[in-house]
Amino acid sequence: MAADPFSPVQIGPITIKNRFIRSGANETKNKNMNPTKALLEFHRAYAENEVALTTLAYIAVSKDGRTLPGQGTLSDESVPHYRAITDAIHAAGGKASAQITHGGSFCQIKDLSTSRCMSSSGGIDKMGVMMGRPFQRAMTRADMDMVRDEFATAALRAEQAGFDAVELHMGHGYLLNQYISPLSNFRRDEYGGSAENRVRFPAEVLAAVKAAVGGRLAVLAKINLVDGVPKGATIQDTIVTAKALEAAGADMLVLSAGRNIESTWKMFGSPLPYDEMAGMQKSLLAKLQFAILKRSTPKMPPFHENYLMEDALTLKAALGPDRKVKLSYLGGVQSLTSARAALDEGFDAVAVARALIHDPTLVAQWKAGTRDKSGCTACNRCVAVMYGPSGTYCPETGNAIDAALNQIYAGEETRHAA
Ligand SMILES: Cc1cc2nc3c(=O)[nH]c(=O)nc-3n(C[C@H](O)[C@H](O)[C@H](O)COP(=O)(O)O)c2cc1C
Numbered sequence: 001m002a003a004d005p006f007s008p009v010q011i012g013p014i015t016i017k018n019r020f021i022r023s024g025a026n027e028t029k030n031k032n033m034n035p036t037k038a039l040l041e042f043h044r045a046y047a048e049n050e051v052a053l054t055t056l057a058y059i060a061v062s063k064d065g066r067t068l069p070g071q072g073t074l075s076d077e078s079v080p081h082y083r084a085i086t087d088a089i090h091a092a093g094g095k096a097s098a099q100i101t102h103g104g105s106f107c108q109i110k111d112l113s114t115s116r117c118m119s120s121s122g123g124i125d126k127m128g129v130m131m132g133r134p135f136q137r138a139m140t141r142a143d144m145d146m147v148r149d150e151f152a153t154a155a156l157r158a159e160q161a162g163f164d165a166v167e168l169h170m171g172h173g174y175l176l177n178q179y180i181s182p183l184s185n186f187r188r189d190e191y192g193g194s195a196e197n198r199v200r201f202p203a204e205v206l207a208a209v210k211a212a213v214g215g216r217l218a219v220l221a222k223i224n225l226v227d228g229v230p231k232g233a234t235i236q237d238t239i240v241t242a243k244a245l246e247a248a249g250a251d252m253l254v255l256s257a258g259r260n261i262e263s264t265w266k267m268f269g270s271p272l273p274y275d276e277m278a279g280m281q282k283s284l285l286a287k288l289q290f291a292i293l294k295r296s297t298p299k300m301p302p303f304h305e306n307y308l309m310e311d312a313l314t315l316k317a318a319l320g321p322d323r324k325v326k327l328s329y330l331g332g333v334q335s336l337t338s339a340r341a342a343l344d345e346g347f348d349a350v351a352v353a354r355a356l357i358h359d360p361t362l363v364a365q366w367k368a369g370t371r372d373k374s375g376c377t378a379c380n381r382c383v384a385v386m387y388g389p390s391g392t393y394c395p396e397t398g399n400a401i402d403a404a405l406n407q408i409y410a411g412e413e414t415r416h417a418a
Contacts, residue, residue, distance in 0.1 A: 002344040005336065006367055008052075009348050011326055012218040012251030014164050016052035016095050019343060020363045023254070023330055023351035024057035024099035024167060024222065025382075028070030028391035033063065034081045035072055038391070040088050046356065047094025049364035054089060055097040055167055055351075056082070059158075061150040065102035065175070066112050070391050074098065074157040086162030097165035097220065098158040100151060100209075104175030105136040105184070106260065118143055120179045120201070121186040138187070144201055147175070151205045152212040155219075165218035168206055170245075172267060173259035176202040177224065180241055181233050183262060195233075195240035202241075203248040210249035220328075221245050222254040225311035228266030232259070235311050239318040246319070252326040254351050255312045261293070268354075269307035269332050270378040271297050277384045303378040305338040307331050313345060335373040336366040357382045358394045 003009070006018045022043075029039040039056070046054040060066040060073045072078060086096045105119035117125065122138035139147070155166045170176040178184040179201045185192050191201050202221075210219050223241060227233045233241070242253055258267030265271050274294035278287045308331030316327055329342035330351040339350045355362055355374035365371035379396065386392045 002340070002346075003348070005339055005343055005350075009326070011053075011165065011220070011349075013215055014095065014218045016349075017093070018050065018052045018363075018367075019339070019349045020050065020052050021097075021254070021328055021349055021351040022046045022051045022054040022356050023353040024055040024097075024169070025353040025357060026058045026068065026071070026386055026392060027056070028068055028386055030070050030072035033060075033066075033071070033073045033075065034078045035085055039072075040085045042360075043085055043096070044088045044092055045360040046363075047089040047092035049361045050367050051094055051356065051360075051363050053095045053097050053165065053349075055099050056085065056163075057099045058169070059098050059100055059154070061100050061102050061147070061154040063112075064107060065104075065150075067103040067106045067109065067174075068387070069109070069112060074100065074154040074161070076157070079157050079161045082158075082161035082163070086164075090162070095164040096162070097167050097218075098154075098161070098163045099167045099169055099222070100154045100158065101169035102147060102150070102175040104178045106174060119175065120184060120191065123186075144191075144204075148201075148205045148208050152208040155209045155213045155217065159213050159217055163217065165220055166209060166213065167220040167222055167254065168202070168209060169222050170202050170241075171222045171224040171256045171258075173261060176205060177259070180237075181224070181227055181259065182237070183227060183229070183232050183259065195237040196244065198237075199241045199244040203244045206245055206248040206250055214249055218251045219249060220252040220254055221250045222256055224259070225255050225257045225308060225315060226266070228258050228263035232262065235314050238311075238315060242315055242319060242325070246323065246325040250325050252328055252348070254328045254330055255308065255315065256330050257308050257311065262296075264293070265297055265300055268378065268380055268383075270303040270380060271300065272380045273384050276381065277387065280384060280388055303332065305332045305334050306341060309342070309345070312342075312347070316346060332378070334376055334378075337372055339366070354378060354380075354382060357392060358397055 043054045089096045105125040117136040118139050119136045124134050125136045274290045278290035281287045326348040328349040328351045329347040333350045333352045334355045342350050355376045358376035381395045
């Protein structure tokens with residue numbers, strides 16, 4: 001029977017009050033790797049407006065794992081800052097998830113990281129070429145142990161900071177996806193080759209996180225259904241990936257698609273505004289990067305709601321009726337009607353990013369019955385401004401928790417009052 005969108009659902013050891021998850025979307029509202037009051041207000045608004053689980057996006061497991069200056073890390077220093085945010089979310093009736101991640105070969109911004117970029121495989125990285133830091137090295141077993149332990153430590157710090165869940169980012173081309181995807185994994189050991197081998201390290205990381213916090217925090221993994229380009233991960237690969245992550249103890253899989261360089265259109269179901277993004281860059285190399293990405297974007301059908309449904313249904317069917325792992329549909333949920341359609345298909349929850357960036361009160365409006373369709377046009381200008389000084393907001397609505405908040409708080413850090 002189809003779930004009521006406003007009925008609770010259990011994810012591992014936690015229960016969230018309804019089926020709506022605010023999907024992780026880089027807020028870039030941290031300063032010196034610590035969250036700001038703007039980040040607190042950003043997420044408080046979601047919790048006050050009926051989002052059951054709001055995800056603080058891209059929290060790097062180490063300083064070297066960041067890809068943008070406004071991203072945070074879970075360090076001993078930042079724990080009290082994050083505690084202030086989770087307290088605010090809890091007081092507003094919501095729950096908080098920390099998306100923990102590492103950029104791997106995407107960590108090319110020289111001022112951000114201290115060491116040479118590392119990835120599943122060595123060589124020249126396409127993004128790195130344009131950022132002036134082209135070479136990445138293949139991770140050794142010692143590197144893999146270090147990163148695995150960093151994920152587990154970050155999860156423990158997330159628990160200290162009052163988070164209810166952690167989400168391991170295994171999609172979109174970041175480090176753990178650099179193992180899963182055949183576009184970036186050329187290893188010849190037991191961590192490369194078949195889909196079973198490619199998911200082995202991400203599954204080890206998940207098992208370490210589960211051993212650290214499982215039973216107290218929900219452990220989610222965000223994965224790609226498909227990479228969306230020839231030679232990329234297929235849905236058959238992802239069936240193997242999902243089964244391995246379920247066996248490693250994942251409580252929920254959040255089902256995304258596409259890679260940051262090769263196939264952003266697959267991730268978003270609509271093209272990125274590359275001209276606007278190029279215009280915001282100072283360096284010629286960065287402008288060139290966006291021009292190349294624009295040229296490589298294929299002609300695609302117009303954006304439509306629930307654009308990842310077909311692959312999501314294939315995966316769900318392959319996991320079978322007795323699957324233990326919960327599944328969150330994601331991709332183009334822009335109305336209560338499309339959210340209901342996903343729940344009617346048997347998904348346990350829906351994750352929403354752009355429609356909630358456009359209007360953080362949307363789920364409350366759905367609950368009150370005052371609105372169905374979001375006004376978000378999937379123009380993706382929120383992605384373009386993410387690289388600017390205000391961090392992520394909707395330039396179309398300039399919503400209540402946008403740049404104004406950043407001005408009020410001017411990057412002020414959020415220290416817990418206690
Ligand atoms: C501005 C912006 C930033 C994003 N940053 C992240 C991120 O940090 N981590 C992540 O997993 N996904 C990120 N995403 C992807 C979204 O979580 C989501 O997968 C995608 O937008 C499709 O969902 P939607 O149709 O509900 O927007 C971002 C999306 C947007 C629009």
